[in-house]
Amino acid sequence: MNALTLPDIAAQTPAHPQALDWVGMQDIALPVNLAGQRINARVDVGVSLDDGNARGIHMSRLYLALHALEHNELSPATLQQLLGEFLDSHQDLSRQASITLRGEALLNRPALVSPLSGWKSYSFEVRARQYLWGFHVELQVKVAYSSTCxxxxxxxxxxxxxxxxxxxxxxxxxxxxxxxxxGSPQGIVATPHSQRSYATLQARLQPQATELPLVELIDAAEQALGTAVQTAVKRADEQAFALANGQNLMFCEDAARLLHSALLQQGELSAFQLQVVHAESLHAHDAVAASSWNWD
Structure with missing residues (x-):
């Protein structure tokens, strides 16, 4: 008895030939290595379908190529190599490839005064694109801080x-x-309002960048603002935090300018955009400011 050849429906010509900007998969679970730790990431991958007469792409080839990220540190070089493999496996079909990874990095942060420390979670996103005219990587991270009006x-x-x-x-x-x-409530009859605030930083890396500067971006942002939210604290730390807030009063516009200046000092960046959100404790709405440099 002869074995039957498995049908390949994807090889058929589509009923309505048309090139497509992007075809792929999203929300793939994948462990990756970044900032010295193993991170449970969610990944979106895809390629352009430039041959309008092709029914579809080879999604399994993209999926299987992702396994390389399980064993190597996430870097611009590993991402560029991966996207190159995407395109090599889709010769005559695709000219562009992309990958987006989302996850949360856990960093151990010290208290302001006491010897205590604790873990803070930072949401991040890495986006890499391979075009005919080049390759670029973008890194996005969200940082929480306190803002006093x-x-x-x-x-x-x-x-x-x-x-x-x-x-x-x-x-x-x-x-x-x-x-x-x-020192009495009778004397200090009023206190200023403050709120938990968030900065979202999106940076495009220089072509020669060798690493993803996740921790460097977080450190630069928290140092510029001066009021990063804390983890484990004693009363001395809480008092130091109150002092930091009093010495770093800021509107959302002030926070955006501080971060803009700090990011300009990061030599591995070729462009960036940022947004700050102050979740107002006075108003029922948020205060927002945004800034960018070299972004197109």
Whole structure:
């Protein structure tokens, strides 16, 4: 008995010939190595279907090629090699290939003063594209921080001044009495409002970049803002955090400018765009600011 040849429907000519911009798969589960750790990523892959007479692409070839990422550190070189394999396996069908990886990196961050530390999760996304005219990689990361409103701080200080006038009008000031007043709810009658805020940084890497600077971008952003959210804290850390907020008052516009300046100092970037969102505690809406450099 002769074995039957398995049908290859994908090799048939489509009923309506037409080239397609992109064909592939999304939300593939894949472990990857980045920032010195194993990360459970979700991956989208695809190629262009430039031959309009072809019924479809070879999706299994894309899927199987992804296995290389399980064993190698994620880098521009490994991504470029992978996209090259995508195109080699689709000769005469495709001229462009892409991959997008999403995941969360866990970084151990120290407390501000005490010897405590804890883990923080940073959502990231890596996008790589291979075109006829070149290859590029983009890295996106989301960073949480605290923002204290400068206007609210000024209004709170004015109320404290007014209460001081009311409580000490015509009275001689004694050091102990004033010190007690400053440490009491009666004296500090108002505090500025602050909120958890988020910065989303999207950076395009230089062609000669050899690594994905995930930790470097996070560090640069948190240092520029000065008020990164904390993990494990003691009271001394909480007090230091209050001090950091008081010394780094910021509107969303201030945060965007600080981050823009910090990213300009990152030499491995060829372009970037960023957005900050301050989840207002005063208003029922968010305050948002965005900036970009060399982005097209």
């Amino acid at each position: 400068p206007c609210s701080a000024a209004l709170a200080r004015q109320l404290i001044q007014q209460r001081f006038i009311e409580d000490f009008a015509g009275q001689p000031l004694e050091h102990a009495q004033l010190l007690a007043w400053l």
